[in-house]
Amino acid sequence: MKQGGQGFVVFFRLGFLEVIGERFGMEAVQDSVMAVSAFLTSSLRSDDAIYHWSDSSLLAVVHSQANEQTLTAAMRRIVDNNRDITIQIGERNIMLRIPMEFEVTPIQNLRAADDLFKLSQARASKW
Amino acid sequence: MNEVPEIVPAISGLEMLDGLPVAYVELDVHGAITRANRLTRSLHSSHAGELIGKLAWELMPAEEQEQSRAAFRTAMETGEDPPVARRFIYTNSGSFRMHELHRNVIRDAGGQPAGMRVVTVDVTEAHKAYEEARRARLWLESVLASLADAVIVTDALGFIRTVNPAAEELFGWKGAEMTGKLIEEALPAPSHLPGDQTEFSFAMALNGHHRGAATLLDRERREVRVEIGASPIVDQDSGFTAGVVSVLRRAKDAA
Numbered sequence: 367m368k369q370g371g372q373g374f375v376v377f378f379r380l381g382f383l384e385v386i387g388e389r390f391g392m393e394a395v396q397d398s399v400m401a402v403s404a405f406l407t408s409s410l411r412s413d414d415a416i417y418h419w420s421d422s423s424l425l426a427v428v429h430s431q432a433n434e435q436t437l438t439a440a441m442r443r444i445v446d447n448n449r450d451i452t453i454q455i456g457e458r459n460i461m462l463r464i465p466m467e468f469e470v471t472p473i474q475n476l477r478a479a480d481d482l483f484k485l486s487q488a489r490a491s492k493w
Numbered sequence: 494m495n496e497v498p499e500i501v502p503a504i505s506g507l508e509m510l511d512g513l514p515v516a517y518v519e520l521d522v523h524g525a526i527t528r529a530n531r532l533t534r535s536l537h538s539s540h541a542g543e544l545i546g547k548l549a550w551e552l553m554p555a556e557e558q559e560q561s562r563a564a565f566r567t568a569m570e571t572g573e574d575p576p577v578a579r580r581f582i583y584t585n586s587g588s589f590r591m592h593e594l595h596r597n598v599i600r601d602a603g604g605q606p607a608g609m610r611v612v613t614v615d616v617t618e619a620h621k622a623y624e625e626a627r628r629a630r631l632w633l634e635s636v637l638a639s640l641a642d643a644v645i646v647t648d649a650l651g652f653i654r655t656v657n658p659a660a661e662e663l664f665g666w667k668g669a670e671m672t673g674k675l676i677e678e679a680l681p682a683p684s685h686l687p688g689d690q691t692e693f694s695f696a697m698a699l700n701g702h703h704r705g706a707a708t709l710l711d712r713e714r715r716e717v718r719v720e721i722g723a724s725p726i727v728d729q730d731s732g733f734t735a736g737v738v739s740v741l742r743r744a745k746d747a748a
Contacts, residue, residue, distance in 0.1 A: 385650050385675065389696060452733050458700060458725075459733040460649045 373473045374437055376426040378406065378445075381465035383422045390455050399424070401451035402464055409444045427473075438470050516592070516613040519599065522606065524548050524565050533613075536584045549611070552582050554589055568598055569606045579616065591620040643719075643741040646726070649734055651676045651695045663719070663741065665712030676739075680709045683716055698723035698737040706744060718744040 380402055387395045403416050403424055410416070410426060419425040430437055445468055450461040510517050510530040519528040529537075529544050537544050537552065549565070550558040557580055568575045574597040581589040592613040599608040637644055643660035647653050653676055656668040664671075664680060671679045676695055697703045703723045711717050723739040 382650060389650060450735070452731070456700065459731070460699065461728060461731070461733045461735045462649050 373427060373429045374434070375471045375473060375476060376428055376437075376441055377419070377469045377471070378402075378424040378426065379467045379469075380422050380424070381467075382462070383464070386462065386464075390453075390460075394453055394455060395421070397453040398451060398462065398464055401453060402466070405449065405451065406444070409447070434470055434472055441468050441470060513612075516615075518549070518611050518613075520549055520565070520609045520611065522569055522608050524550065524562065524609075527608065536582075536590075554581050554583070557581060565609065568596070568609060572598055572600070572606045574598055579620065582613065590615050591617045640740075645671075645676065645680075645739045645741065646736060647676050647695065647739075648736045649699065651737075653679055654736065660741065663711070663717065663743065664709070683708060683710055695723075695737060698739065699725055699734055701725065720744050 380399065383395050383398065386398055399418065399422075403418065406424065406426060407416050410428060411430075413429050415427045417425045417427070428437065432440070445466045448463065448466055450463050452459050452461055454460075507528075507530075510528070513530055513532065516533040516536055517528075517530040518526050518533050521527050526544055526547050526549060534544060548562075550561040553561055561580060564575050564578070567573075578594050578596075579591055580594055582592045584590050593616045595612045595614075597610050598606045599610055601607040637655065637657045640657055640659060643663045644655075644657040645653060645660050646655040653671050653674055656666075656671050658668075660671075661668055666679065697705075702725075704721070706718070706720050708716050708718050719741045720743075721739055721741050723737055725734045726736040726738055727733070728735045
């Protein structure tokens with residue numbers, strides 16, 4: 367079992383954003399992503415951080431001493447509790463449920479990948 | 494003479510069981526109660542003697558006794574723990590309470606089934622709430638199924654959530670085939686429209702009540718001319734729009 371140690375990066379992919387864009391426009395898409403971000407912020411610990419990663423994804427940096435399996439279970443619980451978000455379209459408030467998938471990666475794995483990348487660059491420059 | 498120090502006994506098994514916040518009984522191989530903790534005794538009578546020796550299913554309503562006895566007999570024959578079950582149990586409150594039963598088989602020194610341990614938890618209130626919610630859902634489903642007009646319910650994005658049998662009949666699709674699809678994908682309009690004044694669109698209904706007419710394609714790609722009345726579904730708690738309910742009927746001029 368992998369240990370997180372210093373933390374994890376959790377990548378959240380959001381669904382239905384294309385349909386929201388077609389139905390209600392890009393502003394509604396941005397509002398939806400913001401609403402999901404607010405939901406995740408309220409579900410995670412105060413020292414965890416959420417970043418807007420792409421048009422349809424969010425990235426969370428989670429500080430946790432838990433192992434990868436436990437953190438994945440905690441994230442699964444948050445995603446399963448995903449509640450309706452509300453966005454304003456014209457004068458109406460519309461309730462939507464945005465499906466989410468996620469992927470947990472220990473930060474130390476990213477560091478190892480980064481180290482390997484730097485090493486390969488250094489070697490390439492020597493040759 | 495030296496005083497013999499008093500030996501303080503460790504907590505006995507029975508004391509430990511008496512302290513449990515859940516009802517616990519042990520049954521012998523015939524299903525007779527051989528042990529009952531304090532909570533079990535308080536549920537049934539104030540005297541343990543009234544409970545010990547009774548067959549467990551004597552505490553259950555008549556219609557559940559045979560099922561319970563059969564499950565017990567199977568467990569004694571196979572040695573397999575029965576699954577978690579719910580049974581009504583008569584208590585000294587003068588009423589039957591719904592209990593969830595967690596059971597496992599007691600084995601003798603030879604490994605043969607010798608009885609059963611049963612822990613029960615009173616789930617009466619949760620069971621009532623579940624039953625009320627289930628009945629309310631069945632009632633609404635029956636109402637929807639009884640309507641002569643086709644009813645299609647979508648969420649706020651236009652994904653079909655519920656379809657009644659009249660809608661299945663009108664368009665030739667099974668409800669399960671339509672559920673989860675965007676309404677325009679499940680019921681597309683033909684590319685050539687026969688000069689409608691106000692074509693129906695899903696977005697119109699999100700903003701308020703809407704009446705109109707539309708030509709849609711059924712499963713066989715035949716044109717179906719329908720009159721539509723659509724309304725936003727407003728969440729009672731928040732006042733926000735959660736979807737659209739559309740009532741459709743074949744247009745009179747197309748009959």
